[in-house]
Amino acid sequence: MRIDLFDFDLPQDLIALRPATPRDSARMLVVDGDRPFDDRTVRDLPAVLRPGDVLVFNDTRVIPAQLEGRRGEARIGATLHKRIDLRRWQAFVRNARRCREGDRVEFGGGVTAIVEARGDDGSVTFAFEGDEPVEVLLERAGRMPLPPYIAGKRPADARDARDYQTMFAARDGAVAAPTAALHFTPELVAALEARGVVSETLTLHVGAGTFLPVKVEDTREHRMHSEWGRIEAATAERLNAARRDGRRVIAVGTTSLRLLESAADADGTIRPFEGDTAIFITPGYAFRAIDGLMTNFHLPRSTLFMLVSALMGRERMQAVYAHAIERKYRFYSYGDSSLLLP
Known part of the structure; x- marks a missing residue:
């Protein structure tokens, strides 16, 4: 597909330079199939999800790379x-x-x-x-490796050492944060548990290649940089059991999604995984392992915007982003969130 099909105009003042405080006060746009858009906050997540839903987090920790x-x-x-x-x-x-x-x-x-x-x-x-x-x-x-769209506007400081790390960070190796999980707080996780929502973790050490611009004109010519990930056998079995029971598996972040899809067989069975993945998801991809995605708002012409377009449909995501821009949602790593349920 042509890269320019994934372009859109983004006002520069919507690029977030700091996260919301507290983290779970960030806004969240719920996109549930073809239903009207639902403007919420991340704190509303327990009310939006169903008991038994499984949220899958990336427990990588950002190093000062x-x-x-x-x-x-x-x-x-x-x-x-x-x-x-x-x-x-x-x-x-x-x-x-x-x-x-x-x-x-x-x-x-x-x-x-x-x-x-x-x-x-x-x-x-x-x-x-x-x-x-x-x-x-x-x-x-x-130093903490802030994304170029933040680092180009202000230097990293002591706050970023805390702000650019999720509460799930446990395994050193990432040079970019799995930013969808930046919105979570212990209070929110406790509320999700009380709702009956289950949490699982995997590890994908996010590389700086996630910020590289797509320089080709056709998606078939783009090559992703590989990243190392691991899904434990016990985690894979619990996720498979959830799907057998008809419960939804929702990836928190594109990094979790990409690793789950890398580990899934054609029938959707998630296998234990340890190694590199360079999976590149574009429209036409048949998702096998996930039923939804919580993610921030991404760059124009980026591989991540292509991924969410694959999940929800390109025209639908163009409408989602037009709504987010009109309502002044904050974009990128420190920005607001969306919950995408195809």
Whole structure:
């Protein structure tokens, strides 16, 4: 499909630079099939969902993966996006042409890395020196990797270390937050439990590739960057049991959805999963593992807007986003939410 079919005009003042406070006070647009749109808040979620519904959260934790360093006199900006092993990471690099294989880059705080390789996609593989875990080094030298549409308007600060992390964050490895879950609070989760809504978790370490613009003109030519994920066997069995019982499985965020769909057989059975996924979901895709999606409002021409268009229909999502813009919903990572029930 043509990429321009997924374009729309978004006023810049609707891009959220801070999250709602408290988190569950964010607005939520409920889109339930062909019914009229329902303007709610996230706090209304227990009233909207049914007892027995299953919400699936991503428990990845964002690491401070943005680094500023020097190779000699040259300034190098790096955003780690995928772990290779204990000491090696792939990174998107500003001024990558200044990085040659074998170069040593100093990132401050005694953190150094060797340029091991350069990829065809412009990424760089860094091998970090020393014996400390790379996550420890990043806590010393790194910054929270805010999305470019926020970082371009204000620098990261101490608030972001808290704001850009979900309450479910438990497993280090993401360089972007699973932002749909940023809206959840312990009070909201308790209210959902009281309603009989079930929570499950999986892990998908979100990569910085999620923010890369689509540079081709046709979806068939776009290639997603792979991300590592895991679904435990016990989690898969509980999700399969829920669907056998006729209960809805609702992914909280496109990251949870993509991993569930990656792990599902043609008959919808969710298998245990551990490894990389580069699934790219566009209109025409037959969903197998989920019955709904809670997600924020996405960029024009983005792979995420293509995904929600696949779930609800492209024309329907254009109408959804036109409504959200007219009603001044806040967009992107720190923005408001939508609940999509096909």
